[in-house]
Amino acid sequence: MAEPAYTVASDSEITGEEKSSATFSETAIGIDIGTSQCSVAVWNGSQVELLKNTRNQKMMRSYVTFKDENPSGGVSSLLENEQDVLSGAAIFNMKRLIGRVDTDPVVHSSKSLPFLVQTLGIGVRPLIAALVNNVWRSTTPEEVVAIFLVELKAMAEIRLKRPIKNVVLTIPASFSRFQLTRIERACAMAGLHVLRLMPEPTAVALLYAQQNASQNSNTGSEKIALIFNMGAGYCDVAVTATAGGVSQIKALAGSAIGGEDLLQNMMRHLLPDSESLLTSCRLDDIKSVGLLRVATQEAIHSLSSQTNVQVDVDLGNGTKICKVVDRGEFEEVNQDVFDKCASLIIQCLHDAKVDTEDVSDVIVVGGCSYIPKIKSLVMSTCKKQELYKGMNPLEAAVSGAALEGAVASGLSDPFGSLDLLTIQATPLAIGIRADGNNFVPIIPRSTTMPAQKDLIFTTAHDNQAEALIIVYEGEGKRVEENHLLGYFKITGIPLAPKGVPEIRVILDIDASSVLRVLAGVLMPGSHQPVNPVMGVRMPTVDDGHGWCAEALNRAYGSTLDLVTVQRKI
Amino acid sequence: MSVSAVSISQFSLPKAFQVEDHFTTISKPIWRWRRQGSPASRIRCGKREAGEMLATSMGKNYYELLGVSVDSNAQKIKQAYRNLQKKYHPDVAGQEGHEYTLKLNEAYKVLMRENLRKEYDASIGEMRGNYSSSSLGRTSSWNGPLRPQGLFVDENACIGCRECVHHASSTFIFDEALGCARVKLQYGDDEQKIEVSVDSCPVNCIHWVEKEELPVLEFLIQSQPKEGFGIFGGGWERPANVFMAAKSFNKQTHNEKHGRNSRASTVEEEETPAQAKARADASRKINMEAASGLFSRFWQWQNKPFWGEKEE
Numbered sequence: 037m038a039e040p041a042y043t044v045a046s047d048s049e050i051t052g053e054e055k056s057s058a059t060f061s062e063t064a065i066g067i068d069i070g071t072s073q074c075s076v077a078v079w080n081g082s083q084v085e086l087l088k089n090t091r092n093q094k095m096m097r098s099y100v101t102f103k104d105e106n107p108s109g110g111v112s113s114l115l116e117n118e119q120d121v122l123s124g125a126a127i128f129n130m131k132r133l134i135g136r137v138d139t140d141p142v143v144h145s146s147k148s149l150p151f152l153v154q155t156l157g158i159g160v161r162p163l164i165a166a167l168v169n170n171v172w173r174s175t176t177p178e179e180v181v182a183i184f185l186v187e188l189k190a191m192a193e194i195r196l197k198r199p200i201k202n203v204v205l206t207i208p209a210s211f212s213r214f215q216l217t218r219i220e221r222a223c224a225m226a227g228l229h230v231l232r233l234m235p236e237p238t239a240v241a242l243l244y245a246q247q248n249a250s251q252n253s254n255t256g257s258e259k260i261a262l263i264f265n266m267g268a269g270y271c272d273v274a275v276t277a278t279a280g281g282v283s284q285i286k287a288l289a290g291s292a293i294g295g296e297d298l299l300q301n302m303m304r305h306l307l308p309d310s311e312s313l314l315t316s317c318r319l320d321d322i323k324s325v326g327l328l329r330v331a332t333q334e335a336i337h338s339l340s341s342q343t344n345v346q347v348d349v350d351l352g353n354g355t356k357i358c359k360v361v362d363r364g365e366f367e368e369v370n371q372d373v374f375d376k377c378a379s380l381i382i383q384c385l386h387d388a389k390v391d392t393e394d395v396s397d398v399i400v401v402g403g404c405s406y407i408p409k410i411k412s413l414v415m416s417t418c419k420k421q422e423l424y425k426g427m428n429p430l431e432a433a434v435s436g437a438a439l440e441g442a443v444a445s446g447l448s449d450p451f452g453s454l455d456l457l458t459i460q461a462t463p464l465a466i467g468i469r470a471d472g473n474n475f476v477p478i479i480p481r482s483t484t485m486p487a488q489k490d491l492i493f494t495t496a497h498d499n500q501a502e503a504l505i506i507v508y509e510g511e512g513k514r515v516e517e518n519h520l521l522g523y524f525k526i527t528g529i530p531l532a533p534k535g536v537p538e539i540r541v542i543l544d545i546d547a548s549s550v551l552r553v554l555a556g557v558l559m560p561g562s563h564q565p566v567n568p569v570m571g572v573r574m575p576t577v578d579d580g581h582g583w584c585a586e587a588l589n590r591a592y593g594s595t596l597d598l599v600t601v602q603r604k605i
Numbered sequence: 606m607s608v609s610a611v612s613i614s615q616f617s618l619p620k621a622f623q624v625e626d627h628f629t630t631i632s633k634p635i636w637r638w639r640r641q642g643s644p645a646s647r648i649r650c651g652k653r654e655a656g657e658m659l660a661t662s663m664g665k666n667y668y669e670l671l672g673v674s675v676d677s678n679a680q681k682i683k684q685a686y687r688n689l690q691k692k693y694h695p696d697v698a699g700q701e702g703h704e705y706t707l708k709l710n711e712a713y714k715v716l717m718r719e720n721l722r723k724e725y726d727a728s729i730g731e732m733r734g735n736y737s738s739s740s741l742g743r744t745s746s747w748n749g750p751l752r753p754q755g756l757f758v759d760e761n762a763c764i765g766c767r768e769c770v771h772h773a774s775s776t777f778i779f780d781e782a783l784g785c786a787r788v789k790l791q792y793g794d795d796e797q798k799i800e801v802s803v804d805s806c807p808v809n810c811i812h813w814v815e816k817e818e819l820p821v822l823e824f825l826i827q828s829q830p831k832e833g834f835g836i837f838g839g840g841w842e843r844p845a846n847v848f849m850a851a852k853s854f855n856k857q858t859h860n861e862k863h864g865r866n867s868r869a870s871t872v873e874e875e876e877t878p879a880q881a882k883a884r885a886d887a888s889r890k891i892n893m894e895a896a897s898g899l900f901s902r903f904w905q906w907q908n909k910p911f912w913g914e915k916e917e
Contacts, residue, residue: 257680277683280684280687484713484714486710487707546700546703547694547695547703547706
């Protein structure tokens with residue numbers, strides 16, 4: 037096979053390492069980096085196996101402590117007790133913070149975590165710091181994730197007795213493309229090469245496809261499943277149509293709601309007027325909040341199996357909480373979260389154009405799947421009497437990632453267990469700013485990948501020689517509600533009355549989810565672009581991108597605007 | 606070998622910009638960098654295979670692309686789509702599968718939605734059930750994937766010798782009522798048998814025709830059949846020369862369609878004279894290019910109105 041002598045990774049490739057290692061035989065491992073727990077799995081030749089750490093755990097807490105000179109994570113280090121995680125030295129919940137700017141409400145809600153999350157509210161990366169010897173030592177979400185990944189990698193290398201390079205990572209469906217680049221960045225820092233980033237419910241869908249492939253072979257009929265995955269940080273829903281080992285994602289929906297929200301709502305319920313305490317950076321307050329957090333978490337866990345629980349905790353600052361909480365209270369204070377979950381399911385079914393009676397299986401996985409209210413709300417929204425039983429709720433996503441790792445590494449199985457394929461769909465719409473401050477989607481949400489779509493725009497002003505293409509991702513009608521992915525300028529538009537030049541914007545997403553934006557100008561009387569077409573790989577923005585849109589607006593106003601060409605209705 | 610199928614760190618002008626916008630853009634090659642995912646998969650699926658697959662996929666309609674017959678139901682289309690995806694999805698076939706999968710996705714989307722499918726059928730001249738509904742069972746069905754040509758018996762010329770039925774009994778059927786043979790199942794027998802049966806016809810009334818023509822011919826040869834009327838030929842209800850009749854029929858439907866389109870374009874948007882001129886120029890240019898074969902694969906493959914695709 038003729039290979040080019042060398043290839044140069046594009047500068048905008050995030051993981052700036054060598055890409056085309058033609059000698060390639062290892063099986064990629066699957067990693068599920070959860071907001072609170074992580075796990076690693078690999079295809080061992082006949083089935084998926086979860087790897088255990090030295091303490092024989094399959095699930096490892098996702099945190100990194102900066103106690104000593106060398107930071108250590110939850111894979112290797114052993115905690116004396118739970119409170120140690122909450123002393124200010126440990127950083128966790130990074131999946132909620134990675135790739136977010138300090139104007140993001142999710143970042144603000146993370147301020148109650150027992151370490152420093154400092155925001156300036158101007159659209160830059162928040163400052164995150166751990167308390168080491170009474171000094172706030174700054175770090176970044178990418179660094180924390182990378183430290184953790186290094187530990188996971190080392191653990192897997194010991195278990196598998198081979199170097200690990202390629203990984204398949206699961207990610208929340210609601211992650212923006214910018215957040216994905218941050219995850220890739222963290223992997224690169226850890227010396228890992230990302231083979232695939234899989235939205236968590238699609239990994240579960242792949243596992244489901246494998247479980248069903250043996251039962252109904254190629255001729256078998258199609259089965260539609262709804263997958264609901266809720267962990268500590270995120271809630272995702274997918275609708276998948278499965279037949280013969282092919283899992284076709286019909287729709288995806290996701291939101292940054294999860295167990296963490298349930299926990300915080302409950303903390304506020306147990307200790308009203310605690311806002312100042314929760315966001316305080318005083319050492320004593322951090323300890324108190326840590327104690328409250330542990331107690332609340334235990335209470336929520338207990339409420340999954342019993343209807344009421346006694347909370348008895350001394351916060352050490354003179355405040356004592358002694359209270360009986362029942363399940364009804366818990367469900368009431370979290371009503372908003374549960375409503376949001378239900379709306380995600382409804383939206384996903386709607387996008388997939390599937391009725392509840394067409395759904396053959398409803399799969400609920402993730403840490404929150406143990407909460408009775410979650411189970412009942414999913415069942416009632418899907419109008420089902422029972423849930424799919426064939427999966428371990430905590431291991432489903434990582435197992436799916438391991439399967440994808442094996443498939444993407446080119447492995448095959450004599451029994452056809454790896455005769456699998458996931459046909460992915462886009463979780464968020466992608467488009468550009470046009471018609472004032474509006475977001476005009478070009479590739480709608482839940483479009484089958486790979487996808488390529490285009491749309492024609494035109495100039496907003498007479499004799500407009502330049503136009504800004506600002507690319508966003510999300511669901512909001514206004515650009516501010518969406519994630520900025522990048523921007524570039526089309527120059528040299530021939531002078532003409534407004535509405536005459538055609539600016540054609542093409543979005544192309546390949547199966548690895550790489551997005552490219554092409555834009556060129558066509559003038560009446562010619563079918564050749566006036567100038568060379570611009571082709572930009574997105575996202576191009578870096579940290580602090582919250583600034584960009586505003587800065588662009590300040591510099592150019594509406595002078596470089598675009599409008600959509602009127603379309604047939 | 607077929608490294609050229611992918612441009613590596615190198616720009617080539619996206620064909621999109623050489624394309625006039627009455628056409629969809631899904632089949633355009635686009636520049637791309639080598640993606641890390643591909644080396645792994647290349648072990649499984651050779652580049653050559655993918656390249657060939659790409660080449661042969663050009664110039665096919667959606668039905669041919671999916672390898673299904675025009676009267677396939679959703680179930681069949683789904684299954685064909687999945688089987689092809691398993692072979693050619695970029696996860697399996699590497700980057701070379703990208704263009705092909707794009708087209709598969711588009712074909713699938715169109716054929717799975719009844720309104721889009723109807724529109725598409727009209728645009729490629731497939732008459733799924735429309736013309737034959739009145740006389741079910743008189744048209745041939747297909748065995749296996751669609752092929753470019755099919756068999757057609759000119760029943761006007763058939764003398765009812767039953768030779769063809771004798772040699773290829775799964776393909777031909779003898780209509781006792783009409784006293785002539787016709788095709789029951791395209792490619793119902795192996796190629797050799799079919800060849801012998803075609804050769805065996807003493808009056809050479811078995812013709813290989815383009816499969817696009819087939820529905821029209823089959824429709825016309827049986828038009829207005831009346832019970833107990835006319836044995837073979839001569840009847841006023843059946844054209845004496847079915848091939849000539851088909852030609853004029855096609856012309857007529859083409860004109861109808863054309864008329865409809867031009868009407869549609871006047872209402873769909875208001876365009877400046879300059880824009881109108883640009884459109885006209887570009888479409889003429891493209892037709893010329895299509896003739897020269899440079900882009901013909903795109904136009905043959907896809908000739909749906911641009912705006913139609915955007916409707917969601």
